Amino acid sequence: xxxxxxxxxxxxxxxxxxxRLAHISLAGVERIVRLQLDASRQSLEENGKLVRELSQTTDxxxxxxxxxxxxxxAVEQVVNHSRNLYEVVSEVQTEVARLTExxxxxxxxxxxxxxxxxxxxxxxxxxxxxxxxxxxxxASAAAVNSLTKAAQQVxxxxxxxxxxxxxxTADAVKSNAKKATSSQV
Numbered sequence: 001x002x003x004x005x006x007x008x009x010x011x012x013x014x015x016x017x018x019x020r021l022a023h024i025s026l027a028g029v030e031r032i033v034r035l036q037l038d039a040s041r042q043s044l045e046e047n048g049k050l051v052r053e054l055s056q057t058t059d060x061x062x063x064x065x066x067x068x069x070x071x072x073x074a075v076e077q078v079v080n081h082s083r084n085l086y087e088v089v090s091e092v093q094t095e096v097a098r099l100t101e102x103x104x105x106x107x108x109x110x111x112x113x114x115x116x117x118x119x120x121x122x123x124x125x126x127x128x129x130x131x132x133x134x135x136x137x138x139a140s141a142a143a144v145n146s147l148t149k150a151a152q153q154v155x156x157x158x159x160x161x162x163x164x165x166x167x168x169t170a171d172a173v174k175s176n177a178k179k180a181t182s183s184q185v
Contacts, residue, residue: 013106017099017102017103020099021099024092024099025096027092028088032088035081035088039077043074050066054067075169079166079167083162086162087159090159097151104141108137115130
């Protein structure tokens with residue numbers, strides 16, 4: 001039924017898929033770590049600058065204005081950082097989903113090939129049963145495809161909702177910071 005070459009090829013393909021998954025995962029982790037390090041570096045620099053500025057400020061109103069401005073900037077940075085993290089995770093998820101779809105497609109092709117091989121050695125009159133199995137496989141592949149498309153649409157909608165929410169949050173913080181700064185003047 002299966003020869004050594006087919007089994008070897010199947011194992012190699014699985015190994016390649018696992019290797020691709022490892023590369024996708026590591027690239028995602030690397031991007032997230034880079035984002036975190038950049039955010040930490042930026043925060044450290046800005047906090048150092050703020051401390052220097054506040055230590056030279058003698059007017060309490062000016063100090064409050066600086067703090068409001070820095071707070072608004074920090075919230076905006078957090079929102080942007082969250083958006084960037086979401087984008088990285090979303091891209092990694094898309095790549096993993098693509099890999100999974102490829103694997104399912106390869107599995108279905110292999111399964112159909114195996115059924116065809118078995119059909120050649122099947123007793124007479126089993127054609128209808130074999131066709132029913134092939135039909136079931138095709139229907140399940142179509143269902144998986146439909147579910148994948150629906151999941152992608154949900155993911156796209158969630159992504160646009162997250163972007164809209166983070167933009168609204170950043171805008172609200174900016175607006176409140178401007179109001180607080182103008183009311184202190």
